[in-house]
Amino acid sequence: MKQLLILGAGTSGTMMANHLVKKLNKNEWKITIIDQYKTHYYQPGFLFLPFDTYTEDQVKKKGNKFIPKGVNYIQTKIEQIFPKENKVKLENETINYDILIVATGCKIAPEEIEGMKGKNWQKNIFDFYTYEGSLALRNKLRDWKGGKMLIHITEMPIKCPVAPLEFAFLADSYFTKKGMRDKVEITYVTPLSGAFTKDKCSKSLTYLLDDKNINIETDFAIEHVDNENNKIVDYAEKELDYDLLVTVPTNMGDEVIEGSGMGDDLNFVPTHHNTLQSLENENVFVIGDATDVPASKAGSVAHFQAETLTDNILLYIAGKPLKEEFDGHANCFIETGFNKALLIDFNYEHEPVHGTFPFAGIGPLQLLKESVINHWGKLAFRWIYWNMLLKGIPIPFVGRNMSTKGKKLD
Numbered sequence: 001m002k003q004l005l006i007l008g009a010g011t012s013g014t015m016m017a018n019h020l021v022k023k024l025n026k027n028e029w030k031i032t033i034i035d036q037y038k039t040h041y042y043q044p045g046f047l048f049l050p051f052d053t054y055t056e057d058q059v060k061k062k063g064n065k066f067i068p069k070g071v072n073y074i075q076t077k078i079e080q081i082f083p084k085e086n087k088v089k090l091e092n093e094t095i096n097y098d099i100l101i102v103a104t105g106c107k108i109a110p111e112e113i114e115g116m117k118g119k120n121w122q123k124n125i126f127d128f129y130t131y132e133g134s135l136a137l138r139n140k141l142r143d144w145k146g147g148k149m150l151i152h153i154t155e156m157p158i159k160c161p162v163a164p165l166e167f168a169f170l171a172d173s174y175f176t177k178k179g180m181r182d183k184v185e186i187t188y189v190t191p192l193s194g195a196f197t198k199d200k201c202s203k204s205l206t207y208l209l210d211d212k213n214i215n216i217e218t219d220f221a222i223e224h225v226d227n228e229n230n231k232i233v234d235y236a237e238k239e240l241d242y243d244l245l246v247t248v249p250t251n252m253g254d255e256v257i258e259g260s261g262m263g264d265d266l267n268f269v270p271t272h273h274n275t276l277q278s279l280e281n282e283n284v285f286v287i288g289d290a291t292d293v294p295a296s297k298a299g300s301v302a303h304f305q306a307e308t309l310t311d312n313i314l315l316y317i318a319g320k321p322l323k324e325e326f327d328g329h330a331n332c333f334i335e336t337g338f339n340k341a342l343l344i345d346f347n348y349e350h351e352p353v354h355g356t357f358p359f360a361g362i363g364p365l366q367l368l369k370e371s372v373i374n375h376w377g378k379l380a381f382r383w384i385y386w387n388m389l390l391k392g393i394p395i396p397f398v399g400r401n402m403s404t405k406g407k408k409l410d
Contacts, residue, residue, distance in 0.1 A: 001030050004313070005088060005097035007078055007256075009035035011043075011390065012288030012302045013103035014066050018392030019310040021068045024317075032072040032095065034088070038063060042385055044299060046134040047163055047335070050141055051174045058382065060131065066390045078104070081260035083281040099283050099313065102262075102269055104254035106159060106289040106297065108133075112250040113154060115225035124230065125245045128167060129159060137246065141174070146183030147243030152232065153190050154222055157266075158251045159289060159297040161197045162344075164188070166335040167246065172212040173337030187215040189232070189240060194218060197296075201344060201352055205368070208336060251297070253290055268292035273348070274324035276309045283316070285309055294348065295328040299381075303389055304329045331357070333378035341374035343367050 004020065006013045017033050024031065045059035067073045079089040087096045108129050110117035116125065126140065127133035151168045158164075168188045175181040188195065188209065195206055195216055209216055223235045231239045253267030262269050262280070270279040271291040278284035287309055288302040295301050308326040315322050328348030333341045343365050344352040357365045364373055388395055 002028060002098040003096060004029055004031050004099045004101070005095060006031070006033040006101045006103060007035075007081070007088065008103035008105055008254075008288075008290070009033050009037075009040070009063050009067065009073070010103065010105045010288070011299050012105070012290070012306065013101070014040070014063075014390050015302065015306040015392055016101055016103060016287060016309065017071045018066075018068050018390065019306055020313060021070045022392070023310060023314060026070065030072060031070070032074060033067060034074045034076065034078055034090065034095075035063065036075065036077040038075065040066060040390075041131055042382060043129075043159070044385070045382060046128050046131065047160075047166055047170070049131075049134040050128055050137040050167075051170055052138060052142075053170075054382075056135065061386065068391075078256050079259075081256060081262060083260070083262060083278075083284055086283070097283075099316070100281075100285070101309070101313075102257075102278075102284060102286045102290050103288050104256060104290045106251045106253050106268070108249040109252045110247070110249035112252075113222055113225060115227050116154075116247065116249060118225065118227045120227050120230075124243065125225065125227075125247060127247055127249060129163075129248060129251075140244070144244065146175075146180055148185045148187070148241055149244045149246065150232065150240060150242040151186065151188050152220075152222070152245060152247040153192075154248060154250050155191055156197070157268075157297060158248050160332070161296055161298075162332055162334050164190075164248050165195060168214050169208065169212065169337040170335055172214060176338075185215070186213075187217060187240065189217045189220050191221050192218060199351065201368070205342070212337070251289075257290070264292055272324075273328070274308075274326050275312055275322040276305055276326060277312065277316075277322060285313065285316075293326075293328070296330040296332065298330060298332060299385065299389065300332060301328075301330045303395070306392070333374055333381070335375065335378060336370050339372055339375050340370040341378045342370055343374045343377070 039060050040063035042059045045054045048054040076091045081088050087094050122136045126137040128137055153164050175184045220234050223233050225232050230242055233239050253263050257263035257267040269286045269290055271286040271293050273293045276285055287305050289297040312322045331345040333343050335341045346352045354368045357367055
């Protein structure tokens with residue numbers, strides 16, 4: 001019997017297991033998924049946890065709950081991939097494969113910046129891209145008396161590129177509701193030349209920072225954190241003071257990618273942008289945050305990738321040409337605070353546009369425009385994630401190649 005092996009049971013790996021178990025011939029193919037962690041986290045919820053919008057139980061569940069029957073689930077650490085030999089070394093065994101799907105995600109690496117993970121880590125320096133960091137930040141904010149808050153991005157790419165900006169907007173709303181906004185100076189610090197990763201968004205939406213009295217420091221390439229004086233310093237020796245630093249450290253692919261010699265400098269796997277096939281090994285496919293494709297590292301992107309990758313796995317097995325179908329499609333709700341949100345939709349070629357989604361002229365969601373409905377759409381995604389997306393159940397009106405459809409454009 002042939003073996004299809006999935007490395008990682010996060011969002012991407014779990015989706016692929018659910019998609020493929022329905023498609024592959026059970027008499028010919030065995031599907032195995034490997035992950036060392038028991039808990040599956042709803043990572044978009046980490047944004048809300050610091051502000052007490054979500055509880056701890058709402059952002060985590062047992063991972064094996066979402067692995068479908070018929071899929072062999074191994075919970076252990078992945079030691080090394082040998083792509084030329086078609087095998088993967090685990091802690092206590094080695095598994096051979098015919099097809100490999102790499103869904104190992106990415107992680108924060110605060111150790112990449114001098115002083116970031118120093119004596120003040122989770123004291124007055126926090127991340128919110130991990131469950132532990134988000135929870136520690138929640139506990140800090142509950143009793144924080146105010147001061148200078150820096151919301152900082154180390155470098156790109158990062159998971160969910162708009163999340164730091166959302167954090168700034170939600171912090172403004174949070175402190176306003178607590179009656180202490182006048183005691184908090186918020187500064188958004190980015191290595192980019194604008195607040196958003198997309199030029200169209202920066203031109204259209206920078207007013208939000210002004211309206212919310214959020215300062216912005218652009219083109220800030222951090223060199224080190226000065227723990228003694230509570231400062232971050234960039235390569236041009238510019239210094240920014242803080243009382244509370246909320247940082248997004250360098251994001252890197254899993255260390256197993258580096259140890260296996262399969263990644264770039266940040267441990268992301270070189271991947272065909274449209275087929276999601278490894279550029280180095282034809283029977284290896286890559287999905288989600290593990291890829292180096294120039295698309296957002298976000299759940300919606302992984303959802304669209306999973307549709308294309310499922311088709312291409314079947315085509316590869318049949319010996320047919322792969323579809324060059326994935327177009328970088330992403331759609332993302334951007335929380336702007338006070339129970340409102342924006343929605344953006346874009347791909348490799350097209351910048352975000354104004355209009356309505358998913359139906360032209362009807363919506364009900366507005367693109368590049370704040371609304372309460374968009375906010376509720378953002379919150380509703382948690383239910384969709386646990387009950388539909390992970391299980392490979394089609395989400396109505398949200399599918400591949402929708403990024404140029406269903407809109408009324410300016």
